[in-house]
Amino acid sequence: RHLFGFIxxxxxxxxxxxxxxxxxxxxxxxxxxKLFLLSFDFYELLPKLLYCNLTYFLYLCSL
Structure with missing residues (x-):
């Protein structure tokens, strides 16, 4: 999805x-x-978020 590229x-x-x-x-x-929690596609997006972006989000949190 284009959403992750935007994020x-x-x-x-x-x-x-x-x-x-x-x-x-x-x-x-x-x-x-908050957007993800309110999204109807949350359960569809969650696996993609975990597998594709977890490392990147952990990197961001460690900055």
Whole structure:
């Protein structure tokens, strides 16, 4: 789906403003999680999220 490409683009870290974008990314990740929870496709998206993006999301959380 195009949704994950959009999420990766939006939450991509910017090295030249790492500390500023960290807060922005946290807010985005929280709103994205809310979006998934409210989505009718949540149970369809969840396996894709876990298998394709879990490592990337863990990387983002460790920034």
């Amino acid at each position: 990766i683009e939006v939450t991509k870290p910017h090295p030249y403003k790492k500390y500023q974008s960290h807060t922005r990314q946290e807010i985005l990740i929280k709103s994205i999680v």
